[in-house]
Ligand code: NDP
């Protein structure tokens with residue numbers, strides 16, 4: 068039977084790779100809905116190729132243009148509309164939107180009791196206390212697309228249990244383009260070098276997050292939310308080859324790891340095919356050429372975002388939402404050339420200093436926390452820009 072797939076964030080890195088998996092499936096999957104921000108040219112080709120019933124577009128002009136070209140498609144400005152009705156429309160929803168904007172898709176998918184193939188970690192991190200109860204909706208399930216969490220999911224599956232007998236999780240990190248560098252060496256790095264990731268090709272936000280290790284910090288919180296493992300039991304290990312995607316250690320001391328090439332089509336295919344396995348081996352290793360796997364501890368002093376994430380995770384409540392929002396503001400400012408690379412961590416840290424300790428009891432609370440943190444973070448960015456202007460003048 069054909070599996071109906073809704074894909075939010077279709078024009079991005081994960082979105083396009085999801086469509087490659089669908090194309091390789093020999094008709095096993097059918098795209099019923101797409102959502103994107105503003106990339107008109109790519110979205111047009113995707114609509115032509117997949118003929119979805121529903122397309123959500125954030126940009127008004129792009130939506131109007133495409134609506135005039137595809138009369139049979141229902142266009143909407145609400146990204147959550149891709150999820151569709153409870154018993155019809157999509158069987159599985161891939162959330163590949165970047166950032167907090169992915170929240171409505173995560174919430175609506177779980178409310179409708181559907182499987183969520185989750186790449187958009189920011190929604191789970193910002194809204195953990197709201198997302199958790201929705202996971203108990205009949206039929207609702209999160210299958211992680213993030214490679215580390217997909218790896219842990221596979222390790223737990225291999226052990227025969229998704230929630231018992233876990234002693235600790237080991238999340239691996241490539242270390243990013245600045246592994247081994249000191250803070251003084253990183254004081255003047257430019258956007259291009261932060262975007263030059265050694266092992267993964269990804270969208271700009273997560274690539275910058277990988278350079279600061281904020282991505283790994285966010286993944287620590289994501290792992291806590293997904294698997295219910297305490298922060299003291301989640302370790303980060305730098306593994307430059309990105310072959311081991313993460314590990315789980317059990318109460319008897321046994322560690323199970325998942326290994327494959329750094330190719331996101333494997334975790335995407337895993338989340339689409341669950342509980343089966345996809346039969347096109349995108350990530351298969353050539354064991355005759357693999358020679359070594361290296362490991363080292365992360366440098367918390369240089370990559371301060373990693374520690375900030377542990378701190379925000381342990382505080383809980385709205386603190387992860389504040390950190391994730393501040394980080395989106397800081398990364399945007401870095402990509403726009405307004406602040407330096409080291410200042411990303413400074414914006415995040417200074418914003419968290421203002422955290423008001425508010426709990427998250429509703430979606431409105433999440434939106435309020437996100438809005439407040441963004442406002443504070445923007446103010447801090449402006450003060451940095453102003454100070455830099457004064458210094459250079
Ligand atoms: P990209 O920047 O490549 O793509 C982001 C997608 O989100 C685009 O389709 C973009 O549309 C869309 N988008 C942006 N803003 C909105 C909005 N307000 N509403 C709806 N859609 C929007 O990101 P990635 O694919 O790299 O990452 C997507 C998510 O997956 C992130 O949360 C990331 O952390 C996670 N992830 C990514 C990995 C990777 O390898 N890339 C690995 C693991 C996790 P448009 O371009 O048309 O404006």
Ligand code: MG
Pocket residue numbers: 213214215286
């Ligand atoms: Mg990851």
